[in-house]
Amino acid sequence: RDIFINNEWHNSVSGKKFPVFNPATEEKICEVEEGDKEDIDKAVKAARQAFQIGSPWRTMNASERGRLIYKLADLIERDRLLLATMESINGGKLFSNSYTLDLGGCVATLRYCAAYLSTNDCVFYFPDGNFFGYTRHEPIGVCGQIIPWNFPLFMFIWKIGPALCCGNTVVVKPAEQTPLTALHVASLIQEAGFPPGVVNIVPGYGPTAGAAISSHMDIDKVAFTGSTEVGKMIKEAAGKSNLKRVTLELGGKSPFIVFADSDLDSAVEVAHQALFYHQGQCCIAASRLFVEESIYDEFVRRSVERAKKYVLGNPLTPGVSQGPQIDKKQYEKILDLIESGKKEGAKLECGGGPWGNKGFFIQPTVFSNVTDEMRIAKEEIFGPVQQIMKFKSLDDVIKRANNTHYGLAAGIFTKDIDKAITVSSALQAGTVWVNCYSVVSPQCPFGGFKMSGNGRELGEYGLQEYTEVKMVTMKISQKNS
């Protein structure tokens, strides 16, 4: 029984189940109850009940909420090995990455959120006239949260951490490809002692359970991480239904700009990780690599050398450095984009096709002499395919880097301070990394410009997105400053 509502486990209302696979072997791991609209309705009812004024959750001291979130962090740390293994098997993720980065990130994020509570001040206002005014930063209410498959547990924590910290209740739909770690954490939520109904989890599909969340008349906010295409549908459904608040973390085609004066070895390695990490399945993947003309050829040579060093295989096996893509649909989409690169005239430096006879493996692929109008330079690939492009001038590369409707992240490699500040200020991206990449930390707000998203997650800014501001203005007989 896999639908978690009111701290209890339920079967799906329809009785349906769906299979969950291991992308390295294509074998079925198990079956999971398949939630649909009726299950979402049940979950929302529970979440709404838990949110009532006077409920255990609403009357709980903020410090106690923080203590529960800390406890959850401790329990995740206790079960770190189990969760990392589950995440590797279900997500095709290298075990070493699951254990250190995903699980490490989960624990750090929860601890950040837990401590935020004692620092969340309200502000006193000084309206004209004899009034006393203050704002309350209230929880929004019932939040629907839709999680992706690329960092299943980590993205789950990014969503529930801030929401719970600010006093909301949640209804979560994990990705249908990767529901397992969320379900295990549900049992930890129960063990930590969160009141029933505060966290509810309904596994299922986008068009059914996901759509039910976006258009639910009793959900006050929806938070989604996934593709830009689906993000638009979610915001539209939110507008059509009850104007629920919307935050979106969507796709990217992030530029990585290497100037001739950078530390070349460092730039090559960081650019490489920035693209190939987790088989290229990151929203921040540095999938447009702009290299200054004078160092271009050497950069390409070293990047190809680096890409050829991969050992593909089962992500649980030590020594394996690249796992499979998540499923057939992604696998086929990436291969199609690789073909387009070849057809449209990019130079295939290495890789360029599938690997192995089982599992969704693709060879690490590098294209050089890529130009801006090619599909591989414009569309999000979400696979192990690196595009290396040439640039001449600073103004030119800024224009080209910004010439996309995405705007999630960007990287700049240079030793020159003026270049660093000029370019980082000019790039239309929610995060700009200078001489580094993928530095993601719970203290830092993360989110997209333009069509890479709406709103921010984490950091003080992200936590504000989980509050609704109420201004209280009281008449007093005489004001003194």
Added chain:
Amino acid sequence: EGRGVPGNTGGWPGSPGRAGDIFINNEWHESKSGKKFATYNPSTLEKICEVEEGDKLDVDKAVEAAHAAFQRGSPWRRLDALGRGWLLHQLADLVERDRAILATLETMDTGKPFLHAFFIDLEGCIKTLRYFAGWADKIQGRTIPTDDNVVCFTRHEPIGVCGAITPWNFPLLMLVWKLAPALCCGNTIVVKPAEQTPLTALYLGSLIKEVGFPPGVVNIVPGFGPTVGAAISSHPHISKIAFTGSTEVGKLVKEAASRSNLKRVTLELGGKNPCIVCADADLDLAVECAHQGVFFNQGQCCTAASRVFVEEQIYPEFVRRSVEYAKKRPIGDPFDIRTEQGPQIDQKQFDKILDLIESGKKEGAKLECGGSAMEDRGLFIKPTVFSEVTDTMRIAKEEIFGPVQPILKFKNIEEVIKRANSLEYGLTAAVFTKNLDKALKLASALESGTVWINCYNAIYAQAPFGGFKMSGNGREL
């Protein structure tokens, strides 16, 4: 007629040197289609003048100008933050200089009493401009202590080209609410004023040019919702849209934003705001505040106190005093300084209000006074009070936007909290009580973006304003 007025550089439609009414790049243009539309004085029902009617092509031109003004390296982008603030201060000065003209234009175009336009609307405009002028060089990012050997800081950048769609109930004030914060933060803007009330927005255009904002920073395209408004909501090069108006249209705006380019959306929509009067309240204060709260601006406020909940013990006395107030409310020519209530904005609103009044009668509320239009007076409606109103009646659920006060009865705090929160709206609420515990409890429990305690319509540039639930998304001020 606008000529010979000190400092005026083409504020009136038809002024010398003014080639049209569409303000783009600090110049006046005719509409691409050649069409015009009329704007009326709702008090006399006469046409004031004709105004160029913008459409999608004019919006495209405006967005192009706003986009160019926002380019990296442009005069606006390179201006010091303090410089932006200084321009806003100067705009406040010019609005103050031309206060009487603007108040007159506003009164002619909306039917609101001249003294309200002069002392409330214009006062709010000047103060709001000055408040945001002061913020311009205080938009600060943060340095953040992250792990590892990195320096991490945030920049609070302008979003880009912002679209603003403003309503007809406080035309100039709502325009300033949109313009001031947007410009303060370094954005450029394309505005569509309400088709019923474009005049003060157009006058402001001439002041913006006079102050010396760079061309393209502010652009104004008068026109209608389904044409200009829709073009703004779905424009691929507008990065944010801010809309004040009905919840129904707010939903369309958010949908269009989603379908086009996921532009950021803030909405200030309708309300059905509870005004809760406890038995221990200062009764005179409560009656007066509740009265002004619902009847101000002919009832045409998103903050209108359109559900007055009165505790049982004081109910009959409260109703009696409210009726007395309502019967005394001076209705008449907005330019008469004794007038407190002018006409409704147009026939459509007028008809809708009368329909809701009829529903009140039919559904069994007790009509205490008013209840119909003024005879032979165009769009004027008598101040109307209903008592014995219950929650299921249309007048207790639907936004009326007219001079109609429904008074409901309640027994205890728990009950009134539930009833007050039972609608999809959540803009404002008011509480009248002398008891500290009741005041704070109600303030916490009411699902409203603003809660007033022992006062009403206490709205200031310093205080964030906006709705819970379907009364809006986001905050202004």
